[in-house]
Amino acid sequence: MRLLLIGESCTDIYHYGVCTRLCPDAPVPVFESKKINKNAGMAKNVEMNIRSISNNVNIDIITNPNWKEIKKTRYVDQKTNHMFLRLDENDDKYGRLDIELLKTLNFESYDAVIISDYNKGFITDEMLKLISDSHKLTFLDSKRKLSNWSRNFTFIKVNNIEYENSYDYLNKNNHNLIITKGPHGCIYKNDVYPVEKVEIKDTSGAGDTFLAALVVNYVKSGDTDESIRFANKCATIVVQKQGVATI
Helix, strand or coil: CEEEEEECEEEEEEEEEEEEEECCCCCCEEEEEEEEEEEEEEHHHHHHHHHHHCCCCEEEEECCCCHHHCEEEEEEECCCCCEEEEEEECCCCCCCCCHHHHHHCCHHHCCEEEEEECCCCCCCHHHHHHHHHCCCCEEEEECCCCCHHHCCCCEEEEEHHHHHHCHHHHCCCCCCEEEECHHHCEEECCEEECCCCCCCCCCCCHHHHHHHHHHHHHHHHCCHHHHHHHHHHHHHHHCCCCCCCCC
């Protein structure tokens, strides 16, 4: 299996600790960090999930080269898993993908093309249309408002908020749209795919896991129903883990 993955990446950092007192000069909790977890996030998290799901995969990833400098840091109570603060650094430095590079790619040499678009400016609407027109099997996970540029993607995955943001367009256009709904599973062509009820520790990165599992299973089987059920199962596993986790 050979896959092409395009999208923004960052470094996810989790500080797990405790708050046992208030600051003496302000009514704010004093956070004491006990453990730090770091991992590659966003598109790189999709990549890691794909590799953890399938041993027989070759992935080419096109992402912002400075992704290690772009950090999303969470401060989390280690007992309750309550997040006190999220700090984003260098969020304005994703850069812009060179469209001329895309035009030189041999898209048909890949079994599928995956877009993990966090709408940070790295990919433009023009690029997304070019990608969707260049391959017969394309998967899109995007934070931006959908429009005519998205009509040729094979599958589009959105969550509830993303669906509402693009409702006017989606209501008038047919798509192979998969709407993920957290603990309520997902919807595809008016069919509901439920998930097992579990204790949820962290939903961060669950969409990346869902996308990775969907792609791997669909490329192998060509069965949409089976692939969605498998993606649900994988996402259910990672939400029971702390932080941005892989399957």
